[in-house]
Amino acid sequence: xxxxxxxxxxxxxxxxxxxxxxxxxxxxxxxxxxxxxxxxxxxxxxxxxxxxxxxxxxxxxxxxxxxxxxxxxxxxxxxxxxxxxxxxxxxxxxxxxxxxxxxxxxxxxxxxxxxxxxxxxxxxxxxxxxxxxxxxxxxxxxxxxxxxxxxxxxxxxxxxxxxxxxxxxxxxxxxxxxxxxxxxxxxxxxxxxxxxxxxxxxxxxxxxxxxxxxxxxxxxxxxxxxxxxxxxxxxxxxxxxxxxxxxxxxxxxxxxxxxxxxxxxxxxxxxxxxxxxxxxxxxxxxxxxxxxxxx
Amino acid sequence: xxxxxxxxxxxxxxxxxxxxxxxxxxxxxxxxxxxxxxxxxxxxxxxxxxxxxxxxxxxxxxxxxxxxxxxxxxxxxxxxxxxxxxxxxxxxxxxxxxxxxxxxxxxxxxxxxxxxxxxxxxxxxxxxxxxxxxxxxxxxxxxxxxxxxxxxxxxxxxxxxxxxxxxxxxxxxxxxxxxxxxxxxxxxxxxxxxxxxxxxxxxxxxxxxxxxxxxxxxxxxxxxxxxxxxxxxxxxxxxxxxxxxxxxxxxxxxxxxxxxxxxxxxxxxxxxxxxxxxxxxxxxxxxxxxxxxxxxxxxxxxxxxxxxxxxxxxx
Numbered sequence: 001x002x003x004x005x006x007x008x009x010x011x012x013x014x015x016x017x018x019x020x021x022x023x024x025x026x027x028x029x030x031x032x033x034x035x036x037x038x039x040x041x042x043x044x045x046x047x048x049x050x051x052x053x054x055x056x057x058x059x060x061x062x063x064x065x066x067x068x069x070x071x072x073x074x075x076x077x078x079x080x081x082x083x084x085x086x087x088x089x090x091x092x093x094x095x096x097x098x099x100x101x102x103x104x105x106x107x108x109x110x111x112x113x114x115x116x117x118x119x120x121x122x123x124x125x126x127x128x129x130x131x132x133x134x135x136x137x138x139x140x141x142x143x144x145x146x147x148x149x150x151x152x153x154x155x156x157x158x159x160x161x162x163x164x165x166x167x168x169x170x171x172x173x174x175x176x177x178x179x180x181x182x183x184x185x186x187x188x189x190x191x192x193x194x195x196x197x198x199x200x201x202x203x204x205x206x207x208x209x210x211x212x213x214x215x216x217x218x219x220x221x222x223x224x225x226x227x228x229x230x231x232x233x234x235x236x237x238x239x240x241x242x243x244x245x246x247x248x249x250x251x252x253x254x255x256x257x258x259x260x261x262x263x264x265x266x267x268x269x270x271x272x273x274x275x276x277x278x279x280x281x282x283x284x285x286x287x288x289x290x291x292x293x294x295x
Numbered sequence: 296x297x298x299x300x301x302x303x304x305x306x307x308x309x310x311x312x313x314x315x316x317x318x319x320x321x322x323x324x325x326x327x328x329x330x331x332x333x334x335x336x337x338x339x340x341x342x343x344x345x346x347x348x349x350x351x352x353x354x355x356x357x358x359x360x361x362x363x364x365x366x367x368x369x370x371x372x373x374x375x376x377x378x379x380x381x382x383x384x385x386x387x388x389x390x391x392x393x394x395x396x397x398x399x400x401x402x403x404x405x406x407x408x409x410x411x412x413x414x415x416x417x418x419x420x421x422x423x424x425x426x427x428x429x430x431x432x433x434x435x436x437x438x439x440x441x442x443x444x445x446x447x448x449x450x451x452x453x454x455x456x457x458x459x460x461x462x463x464x465x466x467x468x469x470x471x472x473x474x475x476x477x478x479x480x481x482x483x484x485x486x487x488x489x490x491x492x493x494x495x496x497x498x499x500x501x502x503x504x505x506x507x508x509x510x511x512x513x514x515x516x517x518x519x520x521x522x523x524x525x526x527x528x529x530x531x532x533x534x535x536x537x538x539x540x541x542x543x544x545x546x547x548x549x550x551x552x553x554x555x556x557x558x559x560x561x562x563x564x565x566x567x568x569x570x571x572x573x574x575x576x577x578x579x580x581x582x583x584x585x586x587x588x589x590x591x592x593x594x595x596x597x598x599x600x601x602x603x604x605x606x607x608x609x610x
Contacts, residue, residue: 017416020500024412025424027405028475031465036431039439046441058445106333111326119595120337123344125522126591127584130531131549135580136343176339240435242532250437251532261441268437275435 047265058261067266078267081246082274084166089238089278091167092178096234097227100182104189105219125183130242137177181237185230192226193219224290231282239275246271351375351578358574377569378578381556382548388586391528391545394456394538398463399523402474403516405466410478410515411504415490432472436532444536454541459527459534469530474519481515482508517597528587549583552576 022029047067049060071078103121107114171178196218204214238244250271254264345365350358354371357363378384409428413421443462447453462468466475485508493503509516531546538544548555556571591598 014417018418021412021416021418023500024416024504025409027464028409028428028466029424031405031462031467032427032431035443035462035465035467036434036439039442040434042442043438053445057449103336106329109329111329115596117333117337119592120340122595122598123340123591126525126587127344128529130529131546132529132580132584134550135576136347176343179339236433240532242530242535247435247437247532254441264437265441268435272435272438276433279433 043265043268046262047269049262051261051265053261063262067263068270070263071267071270077249078246078270081249082271085239085244085246085271086274086278087167088170088174089235091171092181092238093231093234093282095171095175095178096182096185097230099179100185100230101189101223101227103182103186104193107186107190108193121186122183124180125187128180128183133177133180134243137174181234184237185234188226188230188233189223192223196222221290224286228283228286228290231286232279235275235279235282239271239278347577347581350574351378351581353574355572355574358572371574374574374578375582377556377560377575378582381552381559381575382545382579382582383543383555384545384582387543387545387548390542392586394459394534394542394544395524395527397456398460398468398527399520401460402463402466402468402471402523403519405464406471406474406519407478407509407512407516408504409466409475410480411482411508413475413479414482415487415508428472428475431467432470440533440536447537454538456538456542458537458541468523469526469533470522474523477518478512478515481512485511521594521598524590525587545583545586549579552579 045060048062048064050063050066052059052061107118107121200218201214204218209217241247246267250264250267253267254260256263349365349367351374352370352372353363353367354369354373357367357369357371413424444453447455447458452458463471489507489511490503493507498506528544529546531550534544534547535550538547553571556575560569560571562570
């Protein structure tokens with residue numbers, strides 16, 4: 001008798017706690033339904049229709065997968081842009097990660113004028129925006145100074161097989177641009193470097209480990225989680241960037257008079273799919289590496 | 296044997312300490328390489344900004360003169376007066392300020408509520424909520440933006456600041472997910488004792504949250520406010536769609552700079568020196584990031600320290 005009442009009291013306490021918890025996240029749940037879930041479903045519905053905008057609203061004509069086949073098989077630009085995006089992302093992510101890790105390790109050392117350098121290295125976080133980047137690229141400041149004009153470079157590029165040419169060209173023309181996307185990643189690495197216990201390094205040094213060994217055996221494994229977080233962050237930022245060519249293309253098509261919205265929606269979903277696959281590939285490979293590193 | 300002895304000689308030891316460093320401090324060689332690398336990378340980062348600034352103070356002659364690269368013959372501010380007019384600066388600056396601080400503040404508040412709820416309460420479906428939060432971060436905006444735009448149009452909210460503020464208030468702002476996770480992490484690392492004793496004293500959940508949890512998570516609030524403001528300021532995709540035809544932010548005006556310039560200074564009418572050139576464009580770009588730069592240099596100590604204290608790594 002006593003026991004059961006106790007048990008009931010426990011349950012109601014649990015329920016009470018859960019209800020309070022739901023109250024805290026209620027605003028978010030409503031927002032998710034209204035501003036993410038419903039629009040996502042609607043966009044998918046548009047992608048299966050020819051959408052015409054009228055004065056009173058919109059009319060839908062069901063066309064099955066026609067918008068998707070048009071994007072993948074008829075449109076001469078879209079697939080090419082998608083491939084370009086994939087290549088650029090796969091090239092950029094490792095560069096951003098390695099560069100951010102290096103800078104974070106520098107900033108984790110003790111040296112003079114550290115705060116000056118720290119201020120400079122975090123500057124891109126503050127000023128990286130679509131229009132600013134666009135103006136800077138238009139002026140040619142985003143590439144390594146003068147490198148694309150050099151005859152040797154263009155000859156070298158012409159020698160390369162076509163599959164390699166576009167990544168290398170992209171690397172040369174947008175190297176600085178890529179570095180500008182590493183601000184937040186540096187912060188994340190720095191935060192997790194500062195959590196590493198100094199005494200581990202001391203113990204390793206006493207056992208005779210060199211700095212090189214300490215990096216591979218201590219620093220790198222302790223940055224594993226941060227690396228996964230950073231990789232996801234980098235891919236998402238690059239993919240959502242408003243000057244991204246695929247996004248610009250989709251945005252321009254949206255305002256086409258003939259079935260613009262439906263077609264743009266279908267392209268959005270294909271783009272989303274490619275992005276998720278990229279995320280999946282990089283996430284899984286990094287996670288496997290991270291787990292091996294921790295063991 | 297001999298060489299080992301020689302290496303252990305006090306003077307050799309001191310020399311080695313000077314060049315290669317010891318455990319206590321770095322050596323000269325190490326420092327040299329370190330500073331060289333830091334300065335090189337720092338230059339790579341500052342180069343575009345320097346270029347932007349120097350181009351913006353060049354007059355028309357300097358601009359055409361190939362001899363003038365880094366040092367203009369005079370400090371010419373005419374580009375700025377033009378860019379100032381073209382950008383409609385006082386107006387767009389105010390709009391940009393309001394349209395970034397307001398959503399950032401609301402988003403910060405809601406993100407902290409959600410983060411607290413997730414960190415402190417046990418309830419079913421929590422892992423689903425986490426998954427959906429992550430999804431809001433990953434889903435590209437163009438997959439959800441068109442229906443929202445059409446709904447806003449029907450409600451007559453297109454171009455209204457509310458179109459941007461409403462999602463932020465419901466936790467669906469620009470990158471809200473990151474802030475929720477930061478707050479979750481922040482509250483999780485705080486001790487529960489104070490909150491539990493307040494609960495025993497009969498304080499309500501909301502009161503505990505507002506009077507105990509919020510003050511102790513102050514670094515997370517600072518991070519969320521700063522990043523939220525910066526990201527909203529720099530965001531142009533959503534603003535271009537939701538605010539089109541209504542209020543104009545600074546980056547929006549910058550992205551149609553050419554058109555706005557030619558409206559003010561029609562190319563057929565003005566003399567050749569007043570045509571649109573890079574110097575004016577760079578002045579506009581610089582005016583665009585100037586408020587952020589000022590904010591950054593004022594807040595930068597808090598900025599880095601708070602990030603370090605909140606530990607954004609989300610493990």
